[in-house]
Amino acid sequence: MxxxxxxxxxxxxxxxxxxxxxxxxxTSASLGTKKFPGRCSFPSSNMILMHGKVGHEWKISALLEDDAMSTLEEDDETIEEYAENLGILSLDPGFKAFEDHLRHRFIRYLEQKRLIETYEGSLEEFAQGYLKFGFNKEQDGIVYREWAPAAQEAQLIGDFNGWDGCNYQMEKNQYGVWTIKIPDQDGEPAIPHNSRVKFRFKHGNGIWVDRIPAWIKYATVDSTVFAAPYDGVYWDPPPSERYxxxxxxxxxxxxxxxxxxxxxxxxxxxxxxxxxxxxxxxxxxxxxxxxxxxxxxxxxxxxxxxxxxxxxxxxxxxxxxxxxxxxxxxxxxxxxxxxxxxxxxxxxxxxxxxxxxxxxxxxxxxxxxxxxxxxxxxxxxxxxxxxxxxxxxxxxxxxxxxxxxxxxxxxxxxxxxxxxxxxxxxxxxxxxxxxxxxxxxxxxxxxxxxxxxxxxxxxxxxxxxxxxxxxxxxxxxxxxxxxxxxxxxxxxxxxxxxxxxxxxxxxxxxxxxxxxxxxxxxxxxxxxxxxxxxxxxxxxxxxxxxxxxxxxxxxxxxxxxxxxxxxxxxxxxxxxxxxxxxxxxxxxxxxxxxxxxxxxxxxxxxxxxxxxxxxxxxxxxxxxxxxxxxxxxxxxxxxxxxxxxxxxxxxxxxTRAMNALDDKFSFLQSTKQFVSSANDNDKVIVFERGDLVFVFNFHPEITYNGYKVGCELPGKYRVALDSDALEFGGHGRVGHDVDHFTSPEGIPGEPETNFNNRPNSFKVLSPPRTCVVYQKVEEDLDDQVKLPGTETTVAVVMDQQEPNKDLTLCQEDIGES
Incomplete structure (x- = not known):
């Protein structure tokens, strides 16, 4: 952004x-025993205010007393043990010097999650605050709640009451939550759907201000008035208008x-x-x-x-x-x-x-x-x-x-x-x-x-x-x-x-x-x-x-x-x-x-x-x-x-051809990625992704005829995608029906003798400012992929087997250019 x-x-x-x-x-030295910022106070505090759910009864606040905190502390040892076995520590030796920090962070997470589960039922229930805060319909009325501890007085105002909140005073509990219930009128909600509402409150300076409810589901502005303020809108469409x-x-x-x-x-x-x-x-x-x-x-x-x-x-x-x-x-x-x-x-x-x-x-x-x-x-x-x-x-x-x-x-x-x-x-x-x-x-x-x-x-x-x-x-x-x-x-x-x-x-x-x-x-x-x-x-x-x-x-x-x-x-x-x-x-x-x-x-x-x-x-x-x-x-x-x-x-x-290529060969999800050449003199990059071989020629002028590219698998290769193809506004210089047969490289069992760290190679025509993708094919098993919604093909050549979905993990390396 x-x-x-x-x-x-x-x-x-x-x-x-x-x-x-x-x-x-x-990596650098360990943080040692430095104090971490924002350290969680929950485990050491004996009285903490929070809003929550206790048992099956909703309360707009719960108090952690000493006995409750004792119950939480019983699991502290388990949390510490869990943090000792962090999976990321085995992935990266660079984490070793910072394991104290990483464990501290993970413990903080576990402690916060445990507190939420204890006093809200679960993290998932905690994350349904919109069912209690803001506007919610009950059997005989609409309940509106807002957390605003700094407010001294509060009212609900809107189109439904002529923006006069004198008879719509809200009540505040000791935890800063304001509540009002608006009874239905003649069996219908007192606040009409798509009507404007605001939360009016008086703060410490004795000043009244109007604010849009924090949990509002819709807000609009009068587009005919320059720099007009937004209004909250009570959104509760009838079933016939609900999507x-x-x-x-x-x-x-x-x-x-x-x-x-x-x-x-x-x-x-x-x-x-x-x-x-x-x-x-x-x-x-x-x-x-x-x-x-x-x-x-x-x-x-x-x-x-x-x-x-x-x-x-x-x-x-x-x-x-x-x-x-x-x-x-x-x-x-x-x-x-x-x-x-x-x-x-x-x-x-x-x-x-x-x-x-x-x-x-x-x-x-x-x-x-x-x-x-x-x-x-x-x-x-x-x-x-x-x-x-x-x-x-x-x-x-x-x-x-x-x-x-x-x-x-x-x-x-x-x-x-x-x-x-x-x-x-x-x-x-x-x-x-x-x-x-x-x-x-x-x-x-x-x-x-x-x-x-x-x-x-x-x-x-x-x-x-x-x-x-x-x-x-x-x-x-x-x-x-x-x-x-x-x-x-x-x-x-x-x-x-x-x-x-x-x-x-x-x-x-x-x-x-x-x-x-x-x-x-x-x-x-x-x-x-x-x-x-x-x-x-x-x-x-x-x-x-x-x-x-x-x-x-x-x-x-x-x-x-x-x-x-x-x-x-x-x-x-x-x-x-x-x-x-x-x-x-x-x-x-x-x-x-x-x-x-x-x-x-x-x-x-x-x-x-x-x-x-x-x-x-x-x-x-x-x-x-x-x-x-x-x-x-x-x-x-x-x-x-x-x-x-x-x-x-x-x-x-x-867009279309690139995405179509991935649809067919799933190269993006392949963990087999190997850059065999990044040649600054030739301005050419050659790499393999999955079973495809990519050749990018960034040179502004030179066409390479018979350019040697390395590959892992021996066999026959053909063009799978060509940026220079006529259908892509190119010049059509690369033959799509040309077979490229590999030659073995180096001495078997001695990778250092290979060509650009690859055991095989084949030769290609590489025009300037083009990228061409090659795929290994079997004899007489070629085909083309049609662009969806068109009569145009993208010259994708494939065998009739599905791409390998279970490729083994292969670390990338960059060979000699």
Whole structure:
């Protein structure tokens, strides 16, 4: 995530601490007996206030007395024993010097989880706070509850009572929870569906303020009034208006191929697009491009549209700009019907600073114990101008964990992408920090253990509720074990974003000539990830296109995209180069950079320019806040190959063909990955992924005829995918019906005598700025894969056997070039 004005982390980005998939970086000395920040006070306190469930009776608070604490302490020895056998310690010798820190973190997690289970029944019940807080219907009325310890008096106001709260005073218990019950009138709810409501309270200065209920499910604003405040909306549609899901969730993919999208800016028109328009118009495009997952940004309500959805104000409410909660359910259900899973970009790293519209309005100078946020400077992210959660607070845990369960169960999301994880994990929030990979940077007093424990609880909860969920972390620091299971002592994410990859390409495209590109640097960047933790690779996301930056296609072709994309004229050298490298950059990121792939909406067809949301600085213009689908749909532009094919140069290769290749050969899920050559002189990279051999020629001019490439398996190879094929806007220089037979290399049993550490080799034609994939085939058992929904084939040659689904673990190495 970036704001329009400033990059989130002005620092170097590292995606892990392994060279390739094998080598550990050196570590530093142990933390020893240093005191860890945010140490849990529960085990040593003899009286702790919390809200909870005791037995079968709900109470809006429970008190831990000495006898209860004694019961908890009986299990302390078991917890200590469990922590002694952390699974992650056996995976990485670098953890040895920091085992005290890792055990401390895991014990903190177990203690917090045990307390929740003891006083709330279970973590899953604890995460159903929305059944008690906010508005809930009972048999004869509506009950509204709000946690606001700093309030001295409180009222419920809204359309239903003419905004006069004098007769709707709320009662406060000793734990800061305010309650009111509104009896039904003539058998009907006293608060009508879709009517406005607010929480009015008086704080310590004797001032009355109106705030949107923290657990509100919907919030709207009067669009006819400039800078009007948002209103909470009581959302309880009658059965006839409630959306009913029709489709089951699609099965969990082995490797997510993610289409990152922003519903609001998905229209060609200068307007905010709706959930239903996105479902009907954009989802079919995503499906046609062979993605299996959609990642939706800006779903949680945010009062400032220009924040890209990252300054959340109402955590349980859908963004009303694009429609109602029922409209969002329609979108998700339609995606499921198309076989697409849906992830939500969830923001629990901070909250919008807006007091009138958001959660920050509940902070009126009280102590951290009585607030959702830290106090003083610790409670503010200066770079983002936002508030920071106090993850040690019981009610903050209830609020955030319940928020996750709400989106999973109410809307059928299939998982999350957690934004701003780096900011959560460290007290310095990653600001002005250049992470080098030294383990001292990850396990020290700079680490926010409270936040790490929250993330462990969150991942445990998500996977317990929905075992097939996919949870992705946005972390620029390369925190080790972020992607390992909680039960092993990790933080529990399924994937982490490989955030160093787009930075590498931006650096090359802005600062280096093509002939200065280092193949070894590219390979290092793409393979520099932890061997046992999965990554989502990408060449560009929404971050790289925000105002002040450019998409890869625009970096490559710039102003010529306005004048040189017509099929009615010859392509200029700039356009030729741009289209070729665009295909190569995205494909090598996918093929070598991780175990999943992500693309931002529109970049698959080379969307030009940048993204700039309506704001005061641009005159509130939508000009750069749309997606120009007309470019890829226009018959006469180079975004499309030719009228009859109806496929773009970019779209067909960079998306459909790449994804189709993975559908057939499952190379993304293969742990067999071996880079045999990264030749800086030739500008050629050769590697194997699964049973496929990839040859990338980044040289701007030279065609290599009879270029020798190494491989593991002997036999006959043919082209499986070719970026230079005519159907992809190339020149058709590589023969797809040519058989490539291997020759043995070296002396059997002496690997050091092999060619580039491979026992076999074959020779290929490798034109400049092309990538070609080869697959081993049996005699006369070749075939082609058709692109779904078209009459076009992608020249995929295969045998008639299914790809090996049980490949043995193989560490990556880089042979001599």
């Amino acid at each position: 970036k704001s329009a004005e400033a990059e989130k982390y002005p620092s170097n980005k590292a995606s892990g601490n392994f060279q390739g998939l094998a080598k550990l970086l050196p 009913t899901f029709k489709h089951a969730r699609p099965p969990k993919p082995d490797c997510p191929r993610i289409y990152e999208a922003h519903v609001g800016m998905s229209s060609t028109e200068p307007q905010v697009n709706s959930y239903r328009e996105f479902a009907d118009d954009i989802l079919p495009r995503i499906k046609a491009n062979n993605y299996n997952t959609v990642q939706l940004m800006a779903i949680m309500e945010h009062s400032y549209y220009g924040s890209f959805g990252y300054h959340v104000t109402n955590f349980f409410a859908v963004s009303s700009r694009s429609g109602t909660p029922e409209d969002l359910k329609y979108l998700i259900d339609k995606a499921h019907g198309l076989g697409l899973r849906v992830l939500m970009d969830v923001v629990h790293s901070h909250a919008g600073n807006n007091s009138t519209d958001g959660l920050n309005g509940y902070d009126v100078g009280q102590s951290a114990q009585d607030s959702y946020f830290h106090t003083g400077e610790q409670g503010y992210h200066k770079l983002w101008d936002s508030r920071l959660f106090n993850y040690a607070n019981w009610e903050v845990l209830r609020f955030l964990l319940s928020n996750l369960r709400w989106w999973l169960e109410e809307f059928n999301f299939d998982g999350f992408r957690f934004d701003g994880v780096t900011s959560m994990l460290y007290h310095h929030h990653g600001v002005n920090i250049s992470f080098t990979g030294n383990y001292n940077e990850y396990f020290s007093e700079a680490t926010d253990v409270d936040a790490a424990v929250y993330l462990m609880l969150a991942n445990h909860l998500i996977h317990n509720i929905f075992p097939d969920a996919i949870v992705v972390a946005e972390d620029v620091s390369g925190m080790p074990a972020l992607g390992r299971p909680v039960s092993d002592g990790g933080i529990g994410f399924d994937f982490r974003l490989a955030m160093a990859i787009p930075d590498k390409w931006i650096d090359y495209l802005k600062n280096k000539k093509d002939e200065e590109w280092s193949m070894e640097e590219i390979v290092f960047c793409l393979t520099n990830r932890r061997y046992t933790e999965k990554c989502i690779a990408y060449a560009e996301s929404h971050d790289q296109a925000i105002v002040g930056d450019k998409t890869i296609s625009f970096l490559l072709m710039d102003k010529e995209m306005y004048s040189g994309m017509s099929c009615l004229m010859d392509a200029s050298p700039t356009i030729e180069r741009g289209i070729a490298l665009h295909k190569m950059i995205h494909f090598i990121a996918m093929a070598l950079g991780g175990e999943g792939y992500l693309n931002f909406m529109g970049n698959e067809f080379g969307h030009p320019e940048w993204i700039d949301f309506p704001r005061e600085g641009n005159g509130w213009s939508f000009d750069k806040c749309t997606r120009q689908w007309n470019l890829v749909d226009a018959d006469h532009l180079r975004y499309k190959v030719q009228i009859t094919l109806q496929i773009s140069f970019f779209d067909c290769f960079s």
